[in-house]
Amino acid sequence: xxxxxxxxxxxxxxxxxxxxxxxxxxxxxxxxxxxxxxxxxxxxxxxxxxxxxxxxxxxxxxxxxxxxxxxxxxxxxxxxxxxxxxxxxxxxxxxxxxxxxxxxxxxxxxxxxxxxxxxxxxxxxxxxxxxxx
Amino acid sequence: xxxxxxxxxxxxxxxxxxxxxxxxxxxxxxxxxxxxxxxxxxxxxxxxxxxxxxxxxxxxxxxxxxxxxxxxxxxxxxxxxxxxxxxxxxxxxxxxxxxxxxxxxxxxxxxxx
Numbered sequence: 001x002x003x004x005x006x007x008x009x010x011x012x013x014x015x016x017x018x019x020x021x022x023x024x025x026x027x028x029x030x031x032x033x034x035x036x037x038x039x040x041x042x043x044x045x046x047x048x049x050x051x052x053x054x055x056x057x058x059x060x061x062x063x064x065x066x067x068x069x070x071x072x073x074x075x076x077x078x079x080x081x082x083x084x085x086x087x088x089x090x091x092x093x094x095x096x097x098x099x100x101x102x103x104x105x106x107x108x109x110x111x112x113x114x115x116x117x118x119x120x121x122x123x124x125x126x127x128x129x130x131x132x133x
Numbered sequence: 134x135x136x137x138x139x140x141x142x143x144x145x146x147x148x149x150x151x152x153x154x155x156x157x158x159x160x161x162x163x164x165x166x167x168x169x170x171x172x173x174x175x176x177x178x179x180x181x182x183x184x185x186x187x188x189x190x191x192x193x194x195x196x197x198x199x200x201x202x203x204x205x206x207x208x209x210x211x212x213x214x215x216x217x218x219x220x221x222x223x224x225x226x227x228x229x230x231x232x233x234x235x236x237x238x239x240x241x242x243x244x245x246x
Contacts, residue, residue: 012217026215032208035153038160039202043239046194049185050245054178061176064167073165081158088154095147118155125159129175131166 024083031084034076089114142207149204152197182246191243199236206232 016022048060092114093107126132166173174180184190206228213224 012219016215029208029212029215032205032212034161035157035201035205036209038157038164039198039205039235041164042160042194042198043235043242046185046239046242046246049182050242052182052246057178057182061167061172064164065170066168070165070168073161073168077158077161077165080161085154085158088150118158121155122159122162125156125163129163129173130180131173131175 028083028087031080034080034084038076085118089118145200145203146207149200149202149207153201153204156197157201185243186246191246195239195243198239202232202235203229 016026045060048056089111093105093110096110098105098110123132163173163176167176175184185194209228210221210225213228214221218224
């Protein structure tokens with residue numbers, strides 16, 4: 001080993017800006033903030049629901065109705081689909097490769113199956129809350 | 134971290150990631166519908182409280198929130214490292230504690246319903 005090894009200077013805080021793959025990685029990782037935010041928003045809704053009062057629930061719904069919240073949710077939905085949901089599906093064949101005997105299921109098939117399952121889950125939720133009949 | 138622990142931590146992370154990848158677009162969509170004053174019939178008090186009072190609804194809500202919170206906490210821990218915070222032990226304790234509090238609080242509210 002050399003006595004004074006060359007250490008390439010890399011910023012601890014801005015390293016991901018140098019490369020497109022790293023940027024995409026960081027954009028994906030920060031979706032955890034959205035997951036946390038919507039978890040706690042849902043917990044807040046549960047707290048209101050647990051009071052058992054329809055008036056309190058309607059007040060809660062009214063408090064959520066404003067342009068800022070609508071803009072936030074619209075942005076969050078698009079960002080989340082691109083960087084969390086679809087990215088997660090792209091990684092699925094690497095995290096969970098499927099093999100039956102000698103036959104390996106192709107990555108494309110696994111990814112498409114995820115999209116189909118996601119569409120089904122979303123349609124089921126929409127049906128459950130009465131958005132689609 | 135020991136290898137045995139790692140499997141559990143990562144297993145819960147992956148389970149939470151899968152659940153939140155599949156369900157959160159729909160969840161965010163519901164909040165969006167509420168925000169633009171198009172509250173779906175299923176979110177009116179009678180229906181949603183019936184859903185959250187039934188043991189099936191309770192189990193779904195609990196599992197989704199517990200696993201998603203764990204997933205977010207674990208990812209946030211790595212994000213702290215990525216942004217140059219090199220105090221992993223303190224960060225890990227803090228993020229897992231918040232996730233644990235969220236989970237316990239969820240269980241409590243579901244118990245009340």
